[in-house]
Amino acid sequence: MSAHTVEHLEHTESPSDMKSQIWKTFWILLAFTIVDIGLYFALDPTMIRNWVFIILGVVKAFFIVSIFMHMKFERKFLAWMIILPMVLVIFLITLMVVEAKYVDDHVNKDSVAKPTTEEVHDTHAH
Amino acid sequence: MANSATLTTDTKSQWGGGKSPFSISYGKLMMWIFLLSDAFTFSSLLVSYGFVRYSFSGNLETPWPSPDHVFNHFPFLHGLHLPLMFVSLMTFILIFSSVTMVLAVEAGHRMAKKEVAKYMFLTIIGGASFLGCQAWEWSQFITGSEAGKVIADGSIFHGATLSMNEYGPVAFADLFFIVTGFHGMHVFSGVVLNIIIFIQVLNGTFEKRGHYEMVEKVGLYWHFVDLVWVFVFTFYYLI
Known part of the structure; x- marks a missing residue:
């Protein structure tokens, strides 16, 4: 037995044009970031602009995971195993948006509109 | 026998044991x-x-600050209003x-030691520059503006701590410190890991x-750190 036996690892092969795919992904990420910055100055802060930013962010994440992290070339089962649990995050966001709306309506707006004795104990004392 | 086993590799024997069903090593x-x-x-x-x-939109007393007026500095350009520029550079x-x-990963597949070392070195430089930028960003945030904010006892408070800040609600600074700090901690550990691997590449360990x-x-870890920054950038600085 030689001291350094060469190990053989299971892995999925990269495509032969990996280098050009890497650079293509880099230009896509760069372009989307520049679009982000452009929209930040071009549009007024509205909910629509926020959604555009979030969608661009998800698209950028897709390119990073699929090309840079090699997920596109792995087995589908692995990809789903990692991506599907992220659905729970959407669930969490939904819950928290509802809760935040409640806090906003019933704690902040109420205390501004009709000052009550409650306000004395409010966090405004900071 | 051997032939029939290889023919069904892609379907049934995928989960039959003896190999990874994901075609990926345990570590990965x-x-x-x-x-x-x-x-x-x-x-x-x-x-x-x-x-x-979101829950602060109706609070008129201490409204949530716009990132425009908080993160608008750039090194060596003192006093200019340059929102988003520095953080774009970091991105x-x-x-x-x-x-x-x-x-570097791609060069590793070709067993090109010199190229792996070169690209690993560039990655370490990139990570270290990012950390330097973040340190500058934090020091700007903590030092605060010259105007500051008049607080309850009449004195003026500049910058931000975990319990007070001049920009708006206390939670604004707290979340900034925790989210970017947690991410910066990841970048820092990534740079340390990259340095260890870089040394091992030079020593020929992987060869x-x-x-x-x-x-x-x-x-994988490094790309994840980049991925998280995409969202920190989106939610903290753009929205």
């Missing part, structure tokens, strides 16, 4: 599982940021270091081992 699979759990941690931090911020640095990392899989593993 575990790195993916770790990144998934880390993704949950960052998600909950960003979701709590969203929660706190470009991190994206580029991600590219050099994936090029002896016959593969550069460790470069792929730290690569």
Whole structure:
């Protein structure tokens, strides 16, 4: 037995044009970031602009995971195993948006509109 | 017999034992599982940021500050109003270091030791520059503006701590410190890991081992850090 036996690892092969795919992904990420910055100055802060930013962010994440992290070339089962649990995050966001709306309506707006004795104990004392 | 076994490789024997059903090594699979759990941690931090911020829209006394008026500095350009410019530079640095990392992985597949070393070195430089930028950003945030804010006892408070800040609600500074700090901590550990792997590449450890899989593993971690920054950038600075 030689001291350094060469190990053989299971892995999925990269495509032969990996280098050009890497650079293509880099230009896509760069372009989307520049679009982000452009929209930040071009549009007024509205909910629509926020959604555009979030969608661009998800698209950028897709390119990073699929090309840079090699997920596109792995087995589908692995990809789903990692991506599907992220659905729970959407669930969490939904819950928290509802809760935040409640806090906003019933704690902040109420205390501004009709000052009550409650306000004395409010966090405004900071 | 041997023939029929190889023919069914892609379907039934996939889960028949003796090989990884994912065609991926144990270490890489575990790195993916770790990144998934880390993704949950960052998600909950960003979701709590969203929660706190969204619930402040009706608070007229201490409204949520616009990032425009907080993060508008650039090194050596004192006093100019340059929103988003510095953080865009940081984003470009991190994206580029991600590219050099994936090029190192690609060179590793070809067993090109010199190229792996070169790209790993560039990645370390990128990560270190990002950390330097973040340190500057933090010091700007903590020092605060010259005007500051008049507080209850009549004195003027500049900058931000965990319990007070001149920009708006206390939670604004707290979440900034926690989210960017947690991300910066990840970048820092990534740079340390990259340095360890870089030294091992130079020592020829992976050449002896016959593969550069460790470069792929730290690569996965490094891209994840870049991925998280995409969302920190989106939620903290753009929205």
